[in-house]
């Protein structure tokens with residue numbers, strides 16, 4: 285672990301590590317969407333002065349400090365490639381689905397979001413991934429453990445046992461390698477990020493974090509008029525933390541998201557993901573799931589930095605996600 289950090293040459297700094305920024309100012313900055321050194325490094329001194337209520341000289345110094353403490357600038361293609369070499373993949377269990385994701389499944393240092401109607405397979409994919417992450421690397425896993433944040437109380441140990449049996453693994457061992465937390469509200473859900481970091485620092489080889497569902501609590505708690513901006517800001521911050529977790533610890537994040545019907549849409553599938561663009565921009569891979577013909581499911585790649593907008597057919601089976609029903 286220490287070696288990994290050293291290699292990357294990154295120490296994790298907090299806003300309060302910057303001279304001139306105390307806890308009070310840090311809170312103000314966070315409320316304005318600045319959570320880390322990167323946020324500080326790219327803001328202008330006058331904007332920072334206004335947001336933080338400090339003089340421009342102090343602001344300028346803080347920005348310079350932030351820039352100095354992080355490596356800003358270009359990475360050559362070879363170095364970039366080297367950094368990507370340690371990316372790991374977790375198989376979905378379906379070759380079709382893996383192909384949609386570029387061949388090997390969901391990847392580390394990324395966030396993959398699946399959105400779709402109830403029963404479309406979002407949770408089933410999360411459960412399957414939580415089992416498959418435990419496979420050795422040559423079998424499509426990451427030889428790691430999974431964290432499962434369950435906001436809906438839908439996690440079922442028996443279902444995990446069943447999927448584990450489906451890949452010929454010991455069901456009790458597989459269950460032991462999934463760390464489950466029930467998140468009771470959005471505050472709790474956010475707090476669990478720190479707990480996950482703690483687990484990793486204590487040496488737990490966590491290679492997958494599942495958040496099922498990402499948005500349900502946020503949606504329920506911030507449903508009033510005028511609360512949308514608040515909700516989006518908190519969600520944005522949470523997504524940012526998840527992404528950081530993925531990048532810093534080379535793990536995969538898989539989140540599920542509900543849809544709402546959009547009556548204004550006259551063509552195509554009239555459903556939109558909750559959280560809209562905020563979630564869309566934060567997700568590295570965004571997949572839309574729906575029911576297909578003859579009990580099948582269809583996954584569609586909606587947004588990806590490098591993959592075409594293809595579709596893949598798969599099935600939810602007793603053994604988890606598969607090509608055939």
Ligand SMILES: Nc1ncnc2c1ncn2[C@@H]1O[C@H](COP(=O)(O)OP(=O)(O)OP(=O)(O)O)[C@@H](O)[C@H]1O
Pocket residue numbers: 400401402403404405406407408409446542600601602603
């Ligand atoms: N053991 C099983 N064998 C076969 N199919 C199963 C099994 N368990 C669940 N399924 C299928 O998965 C569906 C449920 O999918 P899932 O729970 O992933 O939905 P979801 O997209 O998470 O929905 P929601 O929005 O309600 O959370 C069931 O309707 C069923 O078709």
Ligand SMILES: [Mg+2]
Pocket residue numbers: 406407408438496540
């Ligand atoms: Mg579900």
